[in-house]
Amino acid sequence: MGRKVCQQDHGQSRQNSNGHSNDHLFSTHVQAVIVQLSRPVLRPGFRPDARLWRGGIEGNFEVTISMYDASVGLFVPYLRNLSALLDKGVAYAEARKFNPAVLLGMRMAPDMYDLAQQIGEACRHATVAAALLADREPVALPVLEHDMAGLQARIATSIEFIESLPRAEINAAAERNVFFRLKNGTELPFTGRTLLLTFSVPQFFFHVTTAYDLLRHAGVELVKKDYLGRR
Amino acid sequence: MGRKVCQQDHGQSRQNSNGHSNDHLFSTHVQAVIVQLSRPVLRPGFRPDARLWRGGIEGNFEVTISMYDASVGLFVPYLRNLSALLDKGVAYAEARKFNPAVLLGMRMAPDMYDLAQQIGEACRHATVAAALLADREPVALPVLEHDMAGLQARIATSIEFIESLPRAEINAAAERNVFFRLKNGTELPFTGRTLLLTFSVPQFFFHVTTAYDLLRHAGVELVKKDYLGRR
Numbered sequence: 001m002g003r004k005v006c007q008q009d010h011g012q013s014r015q016n017s018n019g020h021s022n023d024h025l026f027s028t029h030v031q032a033v034i035v036q037l038s039r040p041v042l043r044p045g046f047r048p049d050a051r052l053w054r055g056g057i058e059g060n061f062e063v064t065i066s067m068y069d070a071s072v073g074l075f076v077p078y079l080r081n082l083s084a085l086l087d088k089g090v091a092y093a094e095a096r097k098f099n100p101a102v103l104l105g106m107r108m109a110p111d112m113y114d115l116a117q118q119i120g121e122a123c124r125h126a127t128v129a130a131a132l133l134a135d136r137e138p139v140a141l142p143v144l145e146h147d148m149a150g151l152q153a154r155i156a157t158s159i160e161f162i163e164s165l166p167r168a169e170i171n172a173a174a175e176r177n178v179f180f181r182l183k184n185g186t187e188l189p190f191t192g193r194t195l196l197l198t199f200s201v202p203q204f205f206f207h208v209t210t211a212y213d214l215l216r217h218a219g220v221e222l223v224k225k226d227y228l229g230r231r
Numbered sequence: 232m233g234r235k236v237c238q239q240d241h242g243q244s245r246q247n248s249n250g251h252s253n254d255h256l257f258s259t260h261v262q263a264v265i266v267q268l269s270r271p272v273l274r275p276g277f278r279p280d281a282r283l284w285r286g287g288i289e290g291n292f293e294v295t296i297s298m299y300d301a302s303v304g305l306f307v308p309y310l311r312n313l314s315a316l317l318d319k320g321v322a323y324a325e326a327r328k329f330n331p332a333v334l335l336g337m338r339m340a341p342d343m344y345d346l347a348q349q350i351g352e353a354c355r356h357a358t359v360a361a362a363l364l365a366d367r368e369p370v371a372l373p374v375l376e377h378d379m380a381g382l383q384a385r386i387a388t389s390i391e392f393i394e395s396l397p398r399a400e401i402n403a404a405a406e407r408n409v410f411f412r413l414k415n416g417t418e419l420p421f422t423g424r425t426l427l428l429t430f431s432v433p434q435f436f437f438h439v440t441t442a443y444d445l446l447r448h449a450g451v452e453l454v455k456k457d458y459l460g461r462r
Contacts, residue, residue: 063405064295065424073428109447174294193296197304202459205436212437213444216340228433 068170070196071133072162075126075204079162081229082122082208083155085215085222090148092220104146106214113207115214119151120144122207123158129200132180133173133192134165299401301427302364303393306357306435310393312460313353313439314386316446316453321379323451335377337445344438346445350382351375353438354389360431363411364404364423365396 093100104116113121123141131138139161141154173192180188180195190199212227324331335347344352354372362369370392372385404423411419411426421430443458 063424064297064402065301065405065428066295069424069428070296070301074433077429078433108444109450112447171295174296193294193300197296197300198308199459201432202305202309202436205433206440206443206455206458209437209440210444213339213441216343217448219340224437227437228430 066171067133067174067192067196068167070201071130071170072165072167074201075130075162076159077229078204078208079122079126079155079159081227082119082211083152085212085220085226086119086148086152086155088222088226089215089218089220092215092218100148101146103215103218103220104148104151106218108210108214108217112210114146115211116144116146116151118207118211118214120154122204122211123154125200125203125207127158127161128180129195129204130162130165130170132178132195133170133176135169135173135176136165297402298364298405298423298427299398301432302361302401303396303398305432306361306393307390308460309435309439310353310357310386310390312458313350313442314383316443316451316457317350317379317383317386319453319457320446320449320451323449331379332377334446334449334451335379335382337449339441339445339448343441345377346442347375347377347382349438349442349445351385353435353442354385356431356434356438358389358392359411360426360435361393361396361401363409363426364401364407366400366404366407367396 089103090100093103105114107114120141127138127141139157141157142150144154145151176192178190178192178195180190180199182188188199209227212222216222320334321331324334336345338345351372358369358372370388372388373381375385376382401423407423409421409423409426411421411430413419419430440458443453447453
């Protein structure tokens with residue numbers, strides 16, 4: 001069973017790209033509890049040891065996935081990957097001397113969104129989900145046009161908006177009631193957690209993958225690493 | 232700020248389909264801390280109130296996403312959705328009097344996996360990721376055949392295996408080192424959390440979505456709800 005034990009390194013908080021620790025709220029709180037416990041208590045012979053307690057408390061604790069990592073932490077890198085996929089589509093069109101906008105009109109089926117719309121949907125699901133979790137209005141994206149520069153700007157605007165949202169608000173949204181408004185006006189009720197796991201993350205990956213599939217179907221030379229991003 | 236506060240219902244633990252509370256380890260542990268804090272301490276006038284502490288401790292706590300919910304909780308329903316997509320493909324083939332196995336040979340591009348292989352990859356990524364998190368050997372899946380019954384059995388076996396894995400092991404795997412072995416033998420190092428967020432979940436949705444796209448491209452009448460599952 002030894003190697004199945006949760007391996008936490010409590011000496012070094014993990015730092016993410018914008019410098020916050022992923023678990024600073026947890027750590028701060030545990031410190032506060034330890035301070036209380038390290039005071040002498042009345043029971044004879046009982047003298048809590050802060051170091052032991054620290055191990056006991058933190059060692060038993062479940063390390064999980066934060067709402068921020070499961071939303072912003074997925075949407076931003078995969079929007080960047082989507083942008084890179086489009087760049088490869090443009091390079092392919094230029095090499096074969098056709099207008100890259102032709103790619104943007106391609107569809108899997110007559111009643112499915114075309115490539116431009118798939119990109120629009122990926123941006124929409126990422127920005128709306130992140131905004132709902134942060135309890136902010138989503139960024140206003142312009143009317144969708146079938147031009148590569150406009151779509152790249154749309155992706156960049158989406159990333160900038162998502163990265164501007166407050167981490168603490170998103171991390172506190174797991175149990176909050178949120179409502180996703182469909183284009184027909186219907187509002188679907190979720191909690192923050194069910195929004196991500198049952199709707200927004202699957203929707204987001206659907207549209208990024210379908211964009212990849214359309215480009216591959218058109219002959220653009222992509223490999224799975226272009227979808228996954230370079231490690 | 233009021234409505235942004237984390238809304239937890241501590242009176243009723245959430246029950247999932249196999250009867251365990253999603254956060255029973257957390258709850259058990261917090262109870263243990265409260266017992267310690269509710270003992271009288273020496274500092275004059277300081278008399279901790281378990282109810283206040285309970286609110287203080289739990290109210291400040293981040294409710295997050297468990298490793299189990301972010302793995303088994305995604306893989307199982309989307310494998311069921313994948314199975315239902317295939318059923319619609321079979322019904323389409325029967326209505327038009329062609330062999331359903333023709334669908335299984337369809338590809339987006341000559342150097343992409345065909346539909347049968349997309350289904351095989353969805354099963355592989357789901358079972359291997361869940362096995363790595365649970366520190367078990369993944370279920371042995373038979374050699375991939377291009378027949379619908381075999382693929383439906385493959386999906387059913389995958390679901391059965393994933394559902395048999397111990398929740399507590401998976402929930403404790405966020406920080407554990409795991410290695411994903413590629414088909415060429417290369418081992419990619421991850422923690423349980425990075426395996427899910429940067430690799431297995433995106434891979435899984437890639438293959439489920441591409442299966443959907445291939446069926447749509449072939450003319451099977453599917454709508455987005457067939458991908459997302461009925462709520």
